[in-house]
Amino acid sequence: MKHFSIPLLLMLLCLGCKQKDTAQSAVSTPGPTSLNLRYAEGFKMSLLGNSKLVEVTYPYQGATSGYKYLLVPRGEAVPEHEPDTRVIFIPLRSIVCTSTTHIPLLDYLDETDKLVGFPTTDYISSEKMRKRIDEGKIQELGIDKGLNLERLASLKPDVVMGYTLSSDYGQLKKVEDLGVPVIVNAEYLEKHPLGRAEWIKFMAMFFNREKMADSLFVEIEKNYLETQAYADTTKRKPTVLSGIVYGDAWFLPGGQNYASKLLKDAGCNYLWGEDPSHGYLELSFESIYEKARNADLWIGVATFSSLEELKMKDHRYAKFKAFQQKQVYTYDARKGAKGGSEFMELGYLRPDIILKDLVKIAHPELLPDYTLYFHKKLE
DSSP states (O other): OOSSSSOOTTOOOOOHHHHHHHHHTOOOOSSOOOOOOSSOOSEEEEEETTEEEEEESOOSTTOSSOEEEEEEETTSOOOOOOTTOEEEEESOSOEEEOSGGGHHHHHHTTOGGGEEEESOGGGOOOHHHHHHHHTTOSEEOOSGGGOOHHHHHHHOOSEEEEOOSSSOOTHHHHHHHTTOOEEEOOGGGOSSHHHHHTTHHHHHHTTTOHHHHHHHHHHHHHHHHHHHHHHHTOOOOOEEEOOEEETTEEEEEOTTSHHHHHHHHTTOEETTTTOOOSSEEEEOHHHHHHHHTTOSEEEOOTTOOSHHHHHHHOGGGGGSHHHHTTOEEESOOOBOTTSOBHHHHHTTTOHHHHHHHHHHHHOGGGOTTOOOSSOEEOO
C-alpha cells in the first residue's frame, strides 16, 4: 500500500485557518442528496429509495468496468440490487484508509475520529490525526504484503478505503475475505486538479456529509478560479522544467498530466506542455538538457532541500540556467511531525493552494503579499 496515491515527484491561495474553520462548520443534513459533480469523472451516484447507489466508473488505468456500492441507511431494509454490488451501511462508524490523500477528506468533513487504522502512521502529517495516533486510537497496519490482517480484523472497521492499479485487488482481496467491505478511491486518475479535489464528495456520501462537502468544494473551486484569472492577466509566460533523474531516466509530467495543467493555469510555459500523454515521461538527461537548459524555472525536485544537495546527487544539474540563477523550487517545504509530506497528503484536496504557490513563483508581482505554502526556493 502506498502512503500517497501516486508519486507527484514532478511537482494549495491558502484558505487560512479562519476560512477553513468556517467551511468545516457548514451545516450537513443527514440523508442522501443529489450529487453536483463539475469536474470529477471517476464516480457517480443515483438514488434507490433512501439508499445511494455509488459507482466508481474508472477504478484503475485501462479499466473497462467499475465497482458499485449500495449505501444503505442503518436500520433500513436493503433494496434489491445487482449481485456484484457491495452493500455498506451508513453513516460509517469507523474506517481504515490506505492513502494519506484520504486523511484531509476526513479532517475537512469533521470525521477525523472515524479513522482507526492506517498502513504506516509516520506518513500522516495532519495534526488532528497525529493526536489520535499519539493517543493510541489509530493502529499501524503495515504495507502491502506486510499488512497485518489479524490486527485489521480486530479493529472491525466498517470499511477499508483503498486503491488499485489493476483488476487484481492484491491484499485488498484478503481484506474482503475477512468480511470487511473495500471501497476503491480512484481520485488519482482525475485529469483536472479540481476533479481530484471533488472526491471529497465521494467520501462525504459514506458519512451523509454531502452538503458540507459541497460547501467546502465551492470555496476551493472559487479560490482556484480566482487565482487562475490573476495568471491569465499576464502575457509573460516563464518557461518551466520539472522532475529529476531516477536511475537512467529523467522523470517528468506528460503534457496532459495533472501537474502540467496546474503549471498552465499558473501562467507558465511548461516545455513539455504539448506532449499528449497523461502520465509521466521517461527521457534521457541529454534530451532534457537540450530542451530545458535555458528554462526560467525548475519546479519539482522531489525531496532535495538545497542546491548543493542536488548538485552532489548529479553534477550535471548545475549546468541548467535555473540552477545557476537559483530558480529551483521544491514542493516539500512542509513536513509532518514524523516527516510525512504535507503536499502529498493535502495537495489533492487543495489544488487552489498549489496554484497560488505556482503563480507566486512565476508571477510574484501578481501576489505581492502571499507567502509560499507548499513550495520553497532551494538555496
